[in-house]
Amino acid sequence: MAPFVSSEYALVFLSVLFSLAMHVAHGNNDAPPLFIFGDSTFDVGTNNVLRSGARANFPYNGIDFYHSLPTGRFSNGFNTADQIARLLGYQQSPPPFLTKKNEFNSKNKILKGVNFASGGSGILPETGSAAWGEVVFFEKQVKQFALVRASLNGLLGYKADSFVSKSLFLISVGSNDLFDFASNHSGSIRLNAEQYLGLVQVTYYSHLKKLYDLGARKFGIISVAPIGCCPAITSGNGGQCVKALNDFAVAFHSATQVLLQKLSSELDGFRYSLADSFVMTTILLNISSSFGLKETKAACCGSGYLNGQGGCIKAQNASLCNNREEFLFWDWFHPTEKVSELAAKTIFEGGNDFVSPINFSQLASSY
Numbered sequence: 001m002a003p004f005v006s007s008e009y010a011l012v013f014l015s016v017l018f019s020l021a022m023h024v025a026h027g028n029n030d031a032p033p034l035f036i037f038g039d040s041t042f043d044v045g046t047n048n049v050l051r052s053g054a055r056a057n058f059p060y061n062g063i064d065f066y067h068s069l070p071t072g073r074f075s076n077g078f079n080t081a082d083q084i085a086r087l088l089g090y091q092q093s094p095p096p097f098l099t100k101k102n103e104f105n106s107k108n109k110i111l112k113g114v115n116f117a118s119g120g121s122g123i124l125p126e127t128g129s130a131a132w133g134e135v136v137f138f139e140k141q142v143k144q145f146a147l148v149r150a151s152l153n154g155l156l157g158y159k160a161d162s163f164v165s166k167s168l169f170l171i172s173v174g175s176n177d178l179f180d181f182a183s184n185h186s187g188s189i190r191l192n193a194e195q196y197l198g199l200v201q202v203t204y205y206s207h208l209k210k211l212y213d214l215g216a217r218k219f220g221i222i223s224v225a226p227i228g229c230c231p232a233i234t235s236g237n238g239g240q241c242v243k244a245l246n247d248f249a250v251a252f253h254s255a256t257q258v259l260l261q262k263l264s265s266e267l268d269g270f271r272y273s274l275a276d277s278f279v280m281t282t283i284l285l286n287i288s289s290s291f292g293l294k295e296t297k298a299a300c301c302g303s304g305y306l307n308g309q310g311g312c313i314k315a316q317n318a319s320l321c322n323n324r325e326e327f328l329f330w331d332w333f334h335p336t337e338k339v340s341e342l343a344a345k346t347i348f349e350g351g352n353d354f355v356s357p358i359n360f361s362q363l364a365s366s367y
């Protein structure tokens with residue numbers, strides 16, 4: 001009898017501790033629910049269950065995460081989705097839809113939000129598949145949100161509308177569309193750069209409109225970084241950035257700005273904040289030492305020239321740096337945890353040079 005009582009007591013005690021921990025982690029009760037879309041910059045494990053080459057659920061990824069766990073994040077620790085969630089008062093990003101989808105009928109799993117982002121994916125449905133195999137493209141992510149929206153209706157009834165309208169819809173996508181254009185994998189791209197960008201934007205428009213129709217009102221959007229400077233690209237270009245890719249990223253940002261202005265003039269209550277990750281990253285590159293960064297060309301983890309010729313795969317003898325705080329790039333495409341933290345802070349509370357017309361913290365607290 002005695003052991004039974006005491007183990008029951010221990011269980012109660014543990015669950016009290018656990019709920020205290022949860023309370024601390026989610027200390028900000030006003031934090032809006034987060035629905036997160038996009039590519040590997042936001043992926044927290046979606047691709048773990050896919051037949052995809054764009055995966056990160058193995059070491060050395062996650063080396064600075066809790067228990068050095070490789071979760072599928074393309075980072076040594078938290079990624080940018082986590083960092084934004086942390087600034088809002090959460091401990092990390094909400095869990096991925098795909099790997100947790102069987103749990104999403106229970107209330108506590110869904111009411112903080114869901115992450116749909118998938119590494120390698122883009123705005124166009126075909127983006128990423130030639131390079132990475134199976135990915136969840138943006139239209140499919142929006143369809144997954146529609147399923148979540150239906151469960152919310154079931155859970156919350158008439159309150160579901162206001163729940164969704166106060167939620168933050170965070171989106172980081174576009175890089176892979178631009179990479180795919182540049183590599184023209186199967187020789188099937190007949191459009192010129194301007195026409196292609198037009199197609200990408202028309203498609204982006206229809207997906208954002210669909211989210212609006214499902215009740216989304218607050219859109220926090222991150223545009224494309226100077227992708228011509230990531231080690232995967234510079235390692236094939238004598239260590240230099242590829243200007244054409246960077247120009248494409250700038251054009252993508254301008255076109256996205258126009259698109260969002262159009263959506264907000266057409267749709268009642270549509271609010272947005274657009275983060276210019278091109279400018280943020282360029283400044284980091286220009287004055288890296290004032291942020292304590294010493295290495296802005298080579299990746300911390302990878303293989304070959306600049307660690308940019310292969311992914312961060314311990315089983316394939318990837319090399320790993322020790323001073324991760326001093327690197328801009330974690331792997332051949334992605335920033336370190338430290339740089340994603342700097343980026344998230346800028347996106348959250350920065351001025352109009354970086355994020356406009358309002359910053360994410362203003363977006364979160366707007367009505």
Ligand SMILES: *[C@@H]1O[C@H](CO)[C@@H](O)[C@H](O)[C@H]1NC(C)=O
Nearest residue numbers: 184186187188189190191192
């Ligand atoms: C893609 O490759 C095909 C076949 O080589 C070529 O005809 C086409 O012009 C290329 N497209 C672009 C945008 O470079």
Ligand SMILES: *[C@@H]1O[C@H](CO)[C@@H](O)[C@H](O)[C@H]1NC(C)=O
Nearest residue numbers: 278279280282283285286287
């Ligand atoms: C970064 O430096 C380059 C070259 O010195 C300069 O042309 C560019 O304007 C700078 N960019 C930013 C965002 O400071």
Ligand SMILES: *[C@@H]1O[C@H](CO)[C@@H](O)[C@H](O)[C@H]1NC(C)=O
Nearest residue numbers: 303313314315316317318319
């Ligand atoms: C990694 O290194 C070990 C020891 O040098 C070697 O036996 C193995 O073949 C290497 N594996 C790969 C994938 O290069």
Ligand SMILES: *[C@@H]1O[C@H](CO)[C@@H](O)[C@H](O)[C@H]1NC(C)=O
Nearest residue numbers: 348349350351352359361362
């Ligand atoms: C951005 O966010 C901070 C914190 O909420 C706010 O005080 C500030 O005014 C904003 N910055 C700009 C330039 O809008």
